Amino acid sequence: MGIELKFPELPRFRVSYATLEKARKVPGSDKELFSVMALFELGTDLSAVKKAMLAALTEKFGAKAEAVAKHPKFKSPLKDQGDLVSADGEQRPGTKAGAIFINLSSKDKPLLLGQDKIPTDDHRVIYSGCYAVGKVEVYAWEHETGGRGVSFNLLGLMKVGDGERLGGSGARADVSDFEGVPVENPQEASDVFG
Numbered sequence: 053m054g055i056e057l058k059f060p061e062l063p064r065f066r067v068s069y070a071t072l073e074k075a076r077k078v079p080g081s082d083k084e085l086f087s088v089m090a091l092f093e094l095g096t097d098l099s100a101v102k103k104a105m106l107a108a109l110t111e112k113f114g115a116k117a118e119a120v121a122k123h124p125k126f127k128s129p130l131k132d133q134g135d136l137v138s139a140d141g142e143q144r145p146g147t148k149a150g151a152i153f154i155n156l157s158s159k160d161k162p163l164l165l166g167q168d169k170i171p172t173d174d175h176r177v178i179y180s181g182c183y184a185v186g187k188v189e190v191y192a193w194e195h196e197t198g199g200r201g202v203s204f205n206l207l208g209l210m211k212v213g214d215g216e217r218l219g220g221s222g223a224r225a226d227v228s229d230f231e232g233v234p235v236e237n238p239q240e241a242s243d244v245f246g
Contacts, residue, residue: 054191054205055107061100062186065090066146068153068218070180072164072209073173086206087157090186091133094151098130101154104190105129105202112192113200120192120200127201129154146181146218156188156206163187163208183213 068089075084092098109117120126134149143149166177178184189205 053111054189055104055111056187056189056207057101057104058187059185061104062188063092063096063098064183064185064212065092065096066215066218067091067178067182067184067209068146068180070175070178072162072178073175075159075161083159085157085159086161087155088184088186088206088209090154090156090184091146092152092154094148096152098152101130101190105192108190108192108202112194117192123200125199127199129202129204131155144218146216154204156186156204158206162206165208165210167211167213169210178209178211179217180219181215181217182211183215184209184211186210 068091069087071085071087075086077084106117106121109120113120121128130152131154132149133147133151133153134143136144136147136153138144147153164172164178166172166174172178186206187208189207190202191205192200192202194200
């Protein structure tokens with residue numbers, strides 16, 4: 053079932069590693085997921101997120117919830133952005149050591165809204181580097197070999213502001229970029245090559 057969270061309980065964050073156009077295969081698995089990494093600013097109050105995590109653990113494990121959360125093998129979704137470094141040990145753009153990030157993912161395509169609150173699939177509207185709020189389902193899990201943990205199922209995302217693009221120039225082509233381009237007779241091209 054899970055515990056639902058949305059703004060302001062799940063605070064505004066910067067979108068990173070956005071995989072929202074098409075689900076991508078998870079390395080080492082047959083799963084395909086839509087996902088984003090939510091980068092929270094240093095000092096962001098995540099107390100409501102932690103409360104929801106404990107509620108999800110209680111829903112799954114009952115009275116053992118706190119013990120599960122304190123176990124050294126517990127897989128916490130709250131991770132330090134300081135761990136996001138390149139192969140050279142450089143801090144990745146847009147991240148800051150000591151600040152928290154959470155991976156949000158879903159097997160189903162989440163609702164994506166632009167700042168105008170109109171649904172969009174345009175990668176130029178929601179991109180790695182923009183600011184967003186989201187709606188998620190927080191759930192606890194247990195796996196024979198993977199231990200126990202909490203994950204965030206991404207239900208929807210709304211862009212609330214622009215930011216410098218992360219991970220490259222961000223310049224990409226879109227079908228609309230080619231509207232109105234005249235097309236030559238395709239038969240002529242095939243005649244040239246036999």
